[in-house]
Amino acid sequence: MKTSSASESTPNNMVLSFLRIQSTAVAAAVPVSRNLRCIPHERDALLDFRAGLIDPENYLSSWQGKDCCQWNGIRCSNRTGHVVELSLSFTNVGFPDGQMSSSLLGLKNLRTLELSSGKFTGTPILEFIGGLKNLRYLSLSSAMFGGRVPPQLGNLSKLLHLDLNGLSWDSYIYSADLAWLSRLTTLQYLDLSLVNLSKVIDWAHVVNKLPSLVTLSLSGCGLRNVIPSPGHINLTSLEYLELSGNEFSSSSVGTKNLFWDLPSLLHLGMSVCDLQGSIPQNVGNMTSVTRLDLSDNNQTSTLPTTFKKLNNLEESSPYMNSINGPIAVLLERFPAENRLQDLILFENKLTGNLPSQLGHLRNLTTLMLSDNLPTGELHTGISALRKLTELWLDSNNLEGPRFPEWLRSQNDMHVLGISNTSIVGPIPPWFWVTFSGTQHLVLSRNQISGLLSPTMFRKMEADTMDFSDNCLIPSLSFLSLRSNLFSGHIPQQISKMKQLQYLDLACNNISGIIPESLAELIAMAVPPQEDGPLSHMVDCGLSIDVIDVVSYTDSSLVVMKGQQLEFTSGIVYMVNINFSCNSLTGPIPEEIGRLPALKNLILSWNHLSGIIPDSIGEVPSLESLDLSHNNFFGEIPASISVLTSLIFLNLSYNNLTGRIPSGNQLQTLSDRASIYIGNPGLSGPPLSKNCLEPGLTPATPEAHKHGGDTVFDFLAIGCGYVMGLWIVFCLFLFKKNYRVVCFLISDGLYDWVYVKVALSRAFKTWKKV
Structure with missing residues (x-):
């Protein structure tokens, strides 16, 4: 199962690679001088910048000597020797006093600045960065920066890539006005995920002024549609749009006009966006889309008829909604010739029998229908899905008078979840061979019976097997x-x-x-x-x-x-x-x-x-x-x-x-x-005690008429006791071996008593539990 997140890497790796190459402006046509060194004042600017840093991993130990072009994280132009890239991502460098040195302004030719995942705890994104006019690539994501996004970033008119993803437990980044963003007309990649934009009311108009955008990620920004979105859409190059974790609604003008009319879009993520009602008909305008994530919303209607136009769709994830109606109707909305690989529909309200149309989705590798309301038998149409590797049919109203025979053809299944589907009867022998390579096998809460032999388990390579709440008898x-x-x-x-x-x-x-x-x-x-x-x-x-x-x-x-x-x-x-x-x-x-x-x-x-x-x-x-x-x-x-x-x-x-x-x-x-x-x-033997003979009666009081003699008995016993102790004391005093043996016996007796008492207490505790 694939899900989107605010920090998910986009599928545009080739685009990003192109941007990085373009941002460094490597000029290979001009010969490189072997004696070329970095520009002295740029070296001094870097050393001044380093002086204010903490470096717990000693990553900057190479920052010494005259040739700064050989330092870690530094790249120079082969043609001019100017520093064109400063990259300290994932190095844990930071500023102990929360202040960033403005000496970087001396790097007039800097085109790439990467400080992602650093330790700039609470440090504001300083305004002077807007003075690096030649920057093409700026990444400050997950670096614990805090405070307001400086509007001076709008001065970076040549910027192609801007990543301010605020994913961090230790920072809070916000912006109340995105007007500065509209000046970055060459921008192709923009990620402001988890930057608080809840007070921005014209965000749709601002991003619409960035016609070169290929990737736009605004997940978890607190966005709302409070004014009408622009009538004309300029985002004709947009391929990746991630808007999950905001507070839209299907009735708003913005969601009708902005998100669904993007013909070049390949990815649309709108999970947890409070979408309500039905998916609009103009979703069919996204004819290039391959991944559509509408999960965890409040949609109730089935898919629109225009869904049949999405011939390139590979993953559809409208799970955790309230989509109702017959499952057969929903499946009819997919195009006859389709590329669909992942269909994730769990936790909806789909009803009816599993139809034969399932077999038309021949490219499916993942099918999740758990926690719906379908009825009838587990349909044999699934047997036509020969590429299926993950199947979840848990917690439905399906009936299984016997173990589903069509599973026999699923030799490449890695995950199988068919718990609580009323399967009855024994597990057939072919099952253990067919699913020997399965990683997760969940058959709980059925009425499966018969023996569960250890030899069966030895054939399995599963990481997880759940056969609980059945009628199986372990053999x-x-x-x-x-x-x-x-x-x-x-x-x-x-x-x-x-x-x-x-x-x-x-x-x-x-x-x-x-x-x-x-x-x-x-x-x-x-x-x-x-x-x-x-x-x-x-x-x-x-x-x-x-x-x-x-x-x-x-x-x-x-x-x-x-x-x-x-x-x-x-x-x-x-x-x-x-x-x-x-x-x-x-x-x-x-x-x-x-x-x-x-x-x-x-x-x-x-x-x-x-x-x-x-x-x-x-x-x-x-x-x-x-x-x-x-x-x-x-x-x-x-x-x-x-x-x-x-x-x-x-x-x-x-x-x-x-x-x-x-x-x-x-x-x-x-x-x-x-x-x-x-x-x-x-x-009786081996005991010395004999049985009581017939006629013997208990002792009478007369038998104790000489009880006064017991005083002398006790006196004699006491004297003997004292004499015995004295003899033992003398033996211990003069015989070392006797002392050792005695102490060993006493230690052993102590250990024995301790164990008995500990066990007794443990049993009492367990009984209380």
Whole structure:
């Protein structure tokens, strides 16, 4: 999409090049003397000019020695040696005190003066510039000049190029009277964009007195049509006219007579000009125009019938208006034989079906019809647009009973936006091949269904892909979202990922229950194969609106057996569910037994409750089971003892009761006592606590009749405590190794407590969020 702006470079590069050559007046016919040096008084004038400048980039370091013709930014005549050009554009030079030296008046033969994009913060455009009578080329744009445009510039009667574009955050340039401009009758290029001309009432009459103008840019000047424009138009050479960002209206005399009757015009920019009503019929008089920008106005009617005369039109941009009526009528206004490349009509009120006339615009490369009111199907007439590279049909009332087949012929599409167009059904296989080179692909807010395979994404080279708000099911085998800030429940849609083999949602703020539908993850029900889904490792990140798929070929970190392990090729055989460090509640679903290939189940640090289901014994491949730090109660199911593959088990810090089941596999686990710690109701090996025998009753008050003896017990304990501290103190005093070990243990204990507290606070914060 192309849009105009106040600082947009004009298409008249050849004209500008000609002006620059003409302004320097290079005379190659006369031999050049090797001993020729610049004129001494001109050198002195330049040095005096430099003395008042700041030069942060040291651009003027070459300004020394006798031959000023060799200095940066200086050009001399090959014939006379006089300085004919001074160019300091884009050099950041400026005046620290806001004063420009008038010594430049000594350069009587100067023809080009360029100070664009300098740092002349607030410095007025000084009147003495009007004394440089031989200037052909003057550019002071974007140089932070401020104040009034001096009318003395009207003395530059030989000027061909004048650029005072005020585009700058640090300056304010204005003119209340443009009478001086009418004296520059040889002017071919004029740019006063963003110069405040809101008080000028006769601007149309002034510019009409410049018959040589080829380029005129008056964007954002606050212009208004307050008096009738001239009856006779002298701007017969004008090719480029940019008037965007002013306050015209279609009913004014000026817009009817001045802007639309220019037969040589190639470019007309009138966006954001408060144009109302309809485009006048005499727009057809601009038979040479190639670009017409009428965007962001208040026009309501369709294009006039005289639009058919614009055979050379390449871009039409009446977007962001209120143009109404059938889209078929609008398309009929374009000539049968046309050069139109860009048709930009978004945010209007066009209605009706997409007609077959679309196919007549065979040179179209960009078509934007978003945010209108067309109905019916996505018409096959678009398939005739073989040069189309950018298509936007978003947010319309179009119907798509199936994926539009005509898109199959659009092999050169770079941008495709067909969101919110009621497309239903799956994405066909040819789509991924046809649009493999697309840069921006937007298919959101439709009813597209089916699987979204990572192999499809690997074929794409798009910078942006948006498939949000559809019915697509990501076909993933590896999904890791650990250590984020995700909240809410575990979505039921996960169960539809039939290839999902590795699922890690640990360390988030996910709440709710573990859905029973996880039993439908059929890839966890069969043993993984060497050439299975994870043989092409893909690590995916999901958000509400975006699916971001990244090819992953490096190693992967997996939490298993109570520690973090690094997997490379072995990840192919990993079948994993990790929901640890969340806020899940409720029981473990019985359906967990329907995932017999599961190797790693980690549900620790949640708020899960209920009994541990017997079906856990129906997962024979289970190697690592961590249910610690939850609220499970009841007895440990005996079925756990039949898990012959079990290598790691952690049931600590729950409310489990009863006798610990025995079994050969459970006897092989390391550090067995720590598996059950924090469950005061458990008994039996490997714990030292025995079960309560039948008939035992709680202690009676009589059992405490000797309670007075406890005084002596406490005294004995206190003495032993003091003696123990004394022994430890002596050991630390004389045994350095003991001190080191003790401090290491205490540091480790401190770190452990700190991490636990930090995690607890983080979880509370996430819950509040």
